[in-house]
Amino acid sequence: MEKRDTKHSDKISISLNGHQRKLRYLRLKRRLRKWQIALARSRVLVRILGVLLLIWTIMKLSSLETWFLSENIFITYPNGSLQIEGNQIISEKQVVQALSNISLPKKPLYLLDTTLVKETLEALPPVKKVFIRRYWAPARLKIVIDEKIPVIGIKPKPNTNYVAVFTNDASIIGKKYLPLNYNGRILTLLTYADYKKWTYKHIKLVYTIARSLEWYSKQQLLYIDTRDYDDCYAQLKHIKLRLGPIDSKTIRKIEQLTPEVIEHAMEIKNEVEYVDLRWDDSLAIKIKEKNKK
DSSP states (O other), rough: OOOOOHHHHHHHHHHHHHHHHHHHHHHHHHHHHHHHHHHHHHHHHHHHHHHHHHHHHHHHHHHHGGGOOOOOTTTTTBBBBBEEEEEESSSSHHHHHTTTTOOOSSOOOOOOHHHHHHHHHHHHHHHHHHEEEETTTTEEEEEEEEEOOOEEEEETTTOOSSSSEEETOEEEEEGGGGGGOSSSEEEEOOOOSSSSGGGHHHHHHHHHHHHHHHHHHOOOEEEEEEESSSSSSEESOOEEEEEOSTTTHHHHHHTOHHHHHHHHHHHHTEEEEEEOOOSSSSOOEEEEEGGGG
16 A cells, blocks of 8 residues: 655645635735725715815805895995995985996906996095995995095185085085084184185195184184185184284294283283284284273
């Protein structure tokens, strides 16, 4: 009977088992690789779908009616699409009236060009600067108006209404905006002159004189009367001043209003016709004729 080589058989068996394990490992590695590739492709597909979904969502949101302003935004006021703030001199009605000829394009609020609205309002005499803010849900515009500061009002007589008002940059606010809805102080100037030809230099001089009168007299200035340009007057709360012609020398003449002069004039204010400031180096207190001896 032939004897089997068991040692050689064991070697062959061990070799086959190692080969099978290696094949099994390679199959598992191949499956894992396929799974990783499939997972990576799935991630790419999900990302593409996510981007497409985001684009679709943005397109839908951007086309919502809530982004579009009402067509009658500049036709009637108040309305839900327009808000006006900061105005005192110019009324909401005048703002809307100035914008009534502007037709805004049918675009979403974020694409809307409001330059024409801004320029139209800034061309109005009382307006200094305009800021336009946009709000969503619902779509609306907020117009914030920064107005010029009125400083000098023009009257022909003390008890009449202003016929025009000058601002701090010498712009003229005409009758269209009068009487002013303004809470600040306006200095009054009586004149028959053609004030429309006045320059910034002229307005600055009158304003400086008015402030100097109040500073040195410590009284409120009611008006400056320049109807006779060669013989001007200033009416304070308790005393009248005779200034003569108004020029660059007037301020130096006003500096003569020392506390002693004002105090003395106030003691006999019922007898004083005016304090005469027409001279450069002296002043006088004019007594009413009926009280003269």
